[in-house]
Amino acid sequence: MSTSGKSIVSDFYTSDFFNENANVKKHLHPEMELFWNARTGYSHMRIEDISAVTSEASKSFESVRCEITHLLEDGNNVTIRFTFFVSTIENPNEEVPVAHFVAIWEIKDGLMYKGYQMSQPAEESQEAMISYQGVNL
Template identity: 50%
Template sequence: MSTSAKELLKGLYESDFFNDPTVLKKYLHQDAELYWNASTGFSKMTYDDISNMSKEMGKSFISLRSSISHLISEGNTASIRLTYYIKTVENPDEEVGIIHFMAMWELKDGLLYRGYQISQPSDEDPLNIDAHIRIKS
């Protein structure tokens, strides 16, 4: 049984890729491309770029938890909206919201292949905290 786009997307963003970048092989196509619009600007990332970024994240984060509010799919494409919460090496007793994401990914050969992602730093505005609108997937 093949994994759906929705299952792959949820799996990637809930995985511990920051502790073990080899986890990415389970979700991302070797030729994956990520087109990322962030508050710092635009970047196009390859599989290797994503893997290297994951390794760097693992040096600072003790934990990374995603709170998914939206997860939808149609055919070979899935979209997700989430907030990441982290505990850092410097402050292991406090979990803080770090970033909001919206992403769409297309599949190729049963793996996530081409992604379009938008992110911005998280905030404490109660209207932006997604726990109350969490959608069961």
């Protein structure tokens, strides 16, 4: 039985991959590449880079939660739009939005293979956050 690309991508982003690094290898193809444009610049990452970044981030965050607003599938490509919310170790009782993302993933062999991602710091104004409220997927 084949798993849909939407399920693969959604399961990855909603997994606790920041604290459970096994989720990185469970969802990402061993030959994966991520082409990431962010406010801080461009990054070209492979699975080892993703593992290192998530491992390092887990040292600062008590929890990370992904709120998906859009999840679209076309053939072997999945587009996802989401916001990461975090609670820091210093303040575990307060959850704040940290960044907004849009990513397009090519699925290969039931895993996330090539990703094209853009991100920006989250804006906490009410108007900005309304645009990131969930929609029916």
